[in-house]
Amino acid sequence: xxxxxxxxxxxxxxxxxxxxxxxxxxxxxxxxxxxxxxxxxxxxxxxxxxxxxxxxxxxxxxxxxxxxxxxxxxxxxxxxxxxxxxxxxxxxxxxxxxxxxxxxxxxxxxxxxxxxxxxxxxxxxxxxxxxxxxx
Amino acid sequence: xxxxxxxxxxxxxxxxxxxxxxxxxxxxxxxxxxxxxxxxxxxxxxxxxxxxxxxxxxxxxxxxxxxxxxxxxxxxxxxxxxxxxxxxxxxxxxxxxxxxxxxxxxxxxxxxxxxxxxxxxxxxxxxxxxxxxxxxxxxxxxxxx
Numbered sequence: 487x488x489x490x491x492x493x494x495x496x497x498x499x500x501x502x503x504x505x506x507x508x509x510x511x512x513x514x515x516x517x518x519x520x521x522x523x524x525x526x527x528x529x530x531x532x533x534x535x536x537x538x539x540x541x542x543x544x545x546x547x548x549x550x551x552x553x554x555x556x557x558x559x560x561x562x563x564x565x566x567x568x569x570x571x572x573x574x575x576x577x578x579x580x581x582x583x584x585x586x587x588x589x590x591x592x593x594x595x596x597x598x599x600x601x602x603x604x605x606x607x608x609x610x611x612x613x614x615x616x617x618x619x620x621x
Numbered sequence: 622x623x624x625x626x627x628x629x630x631x632x633x634x635x636x637x638x639x640x641x642x643x644x645x646x647x648x649x650x651x652x653x654x655x656x657x658x659x660x661x662x663x664x665x666x667x668x669x670x671x672x673x674x675x676x677x678x679x680x681x682x683x684x685x686x687x688x689x690x691x692x693x694x695x696x697x698x699x700x701x702x703x704x705x706x707x708x709x710x711x712x713x714x715x716x717x718x719x720x721x722x723x724x725x726x727x728x729x730x731x732x733x734x735x736x737x738x739x740x741x742x743x744x745x746x747x748x749x750x751x752x753x754x755x756x757x758x759x760x761x762x763x764x765x766x
Contacts, residue, residue: 519718520713534745535746566667566668567665567666567667568666568667571665598745
C-alpha cells in the first residue's frame, strides 16, 4: 500500500542524531486484532498505537495478508526514562485469505493508532437471496 | 542420544563460570527495567528535575472520552473504549482488543503545577506533561559564614 515503511526501516540501521551506538533490532509483536465477517466483507481491526498511516505497510502475496509497521523513533534525550511498561516495537501479523476475498479491493483506514481493514468478499461468496416466483 | 548429552558435559566445566552464567540468567529473569503488567493502559514515565511526562498507549479513543484528573501527586487516566459496532448478521472470529471502561492511577514523584499540565492525544498515544510545582522544587540554601 505504501512504500514508506522501507524508508523507516532503512533509518533504523543508521545512527540517530549522530550517536555512534547501533540501534538494537526491535522486538516484533503481533498486534491485538479483531476479526469480523459481515455479509459483504471481512473486517480486521488492529491496535497499532503510535503509528501513522505512513508507518504501516500492508501486503497481499499468495493469499497471505501481512500487516507490518513500526513507529518512527522520537526519543527525547532531555528526559530520563523513569518507569517503563512498553517499548518501541515492530508490529507484524499475517493472515491467510481464502479465495473468497477480493484482494484487489481491500480498503485500509488508520485512525488514532487503530488500523481497520475491509476485505470485500468476492461476488460468488456473498449470500444471495433467491426470489421465489409465484407459478 | 546419550553420547550427545555426555559430550556436552564431558568438557571441563568451571563451576564459577557456570555460576556466573546462572546468575546472569536469573538477573535477566527478574530484570525490572520493563514492568509488564496487565494494567490498562500501559504507561511509560519520563522525567527530569522540572517535568514529568506520562505516555500511555490507548489506541482508538475518542479524545472526549478520555478523562484526566490530578489529585496531589496522583494522576488518574480514565476512559471508555467503545466496541466496534456489530450487528446480528456479523460473525465475530477474533476479539483481542479490549473494550469497556478503564481507569488507572499513577503516582508521580512530585506534585505538578496544576495550571501548567498539558495533555495531547495523537495516533493513539496519550502524552501528559506535568511540570513540577514550584513549591516542591528543591531549594538551595546558602550557608552563611
